[in-house]
Amino acid sequence: MSVNDRIATQIKRYTKITPSNSSGDGVFSFTQGNPVIRLSIAEQDAFLLAPETRLQFKLKAFQVSGTNVKSTDTTNIDPRIGAQSVINTLTISSRRYATSICEQIHNYNQLVSIAHPTLASTRDIMTQKSHEQLSMGQGILNRKQQGQREENIHSDLANLKVLQRKLTQCAGTTAQNVGVDCSIQLYAGMFQSQNIDLRLMGGLEIEITLAPDSNVFHNAGANTYYEISEVVLNAPLLYKSASQMAQASQQSQIEFLSWSSLYNVIQSTNATITNKVGLRGCLSMLQKFVPVKYLNNYGGQANGGTVYGANGFSGWNVGVKRLTFHRNGQRYPNEYQIITERGDGNPADELIADKTPQVLINSLSSFENYKDVKHTHLTSQNLAINRQNNYFLGVSFDQISGQGIDLSGGTISTELESALQDPADTLQKPFGVFTFFLNKNTLVIQPNQRIQSIE
Secondary structure: OEEEOOOOEEEEEEEEEOOOOOOOOOOEOOOOOOOEEEEEEOOOOEEEOHHHOEEEEEEEEEEOOOOEOOOOOOOOOOOOOHHHHHEEEEEEEEOOOOOOEEEEEEOHHHHHHHHHHHHOOHHHHHOHHHHHHOOOOOOEEEEOOOOOOOEEEEOHHHHHHHHHHHHHOEEOOEEOOOOEEEEEEOOOHHHHHOOEEHHHHOOEEEEEEEOOHHHHOOOOOOOEEEEEEEEEEEEEEEEOOHHHHHOOOOOEEEEEEEEEEEEEEEOOOEEEEEEOOOEEEEEEEEEEEEEHHHOOOOOOOEEOOEEOOOOOOOEOOOOEEEEEEEEOOEEOOOOOOEEOOOOOOOHHHOOHHHHOHHHHHHHHHOOOOHHHOOOOOOOHHHHHOOOOOEOOEEEEOOOOOOOOEEEOOOOEEEEEEEOOEOOOOOOEOOEEEEEEEEEEEEEEEOOOOOEEEEO
16 A cells, blocks of 8 residues: 655555564464464564554364364363463563563453453454454343243353354364364564564564463363464555655664463462563563462363353452552552452452442553443453453553653562452462552664663
């Protein structure tokens, strides 16, 4: 596509980039070898339209014995993030400045499991994201039966069955295993910010580390693994106009966002989660809680007689009673303590939208101003679903300037009083805490030399 406005002519092209480390068959798998995908975007006089970039691949599921997964097998993936669950770590760096990692997100799939329900409605997930990445959504269906009053029916188990049929691609009990085509948007801060000047950055190197099979699938038996093939990065490029290329090379600054993550474990009903992050422009923080025994675990938990499986991407409410955020031992950014209206502290009964609106406001603000969140999956009904929760905590450090705060020294802490109950019983169990920080970065680059500083 070309645009001629008598001042500049720019051409937009869609390029398909294949992995630079692909084996002969082009198959990547955590279990069967080659669990790392490397994609290189060459240095050129063009801008990468990052928000439009898509990773495309074909997803297949197999038994450990090598046989195809059948429709009778319990092979579940998270219905909110779908194929995004196969990415464990995402690293973006400059090709020319090989030692400069711009963004590295560990536990990437855990971050997406928070971001997608927060920033997309149930309808969004069940339409666009369903076609792109197998997401089927989650929510409450109102079913009115003849002669009975209207009742609420959970739709998550029905959606899981739809996902199973998509994964098996079979007729009857004989699986054809033709695979499912997926097209996912890489949820990286750098790709959510602005277009990337490939000449100034010296090209980009994208490295994807695949997630363990036991984390991607949750079912009754540890007998399933996945493979992805036909991997292509669909990267739209906007080539520079003649006037842009004629400009003299000079020192430039590039600003972009990035996510970083840390992992902790809490084992006490009165816990303080303290981290040293070393970030100079931290905008927000969010935290997700998952029982430790649910992580990388195929095993199932009985819910109403149905074996649902240990979904490691669900965000569980640990039974929050009191919540305070601290910076270097002082309350920040809120000068108050949040006290929830709880009874016996049962996580399954917590309705965040009804009982603790201040927690919800802070959590939404960790992505953007909560008043600007127009589409979200976070409703009181969805948060109350026992098997598939969307609960997380979050807080914004800077809603005004957009420059973030300096956390290069000192600590940031979350003081938490909770019931710390396991979702399946009334016993206190350890919870894994995934903490993510959104940071604003500034790169000072001298063309054809090196990155002079990273702020």
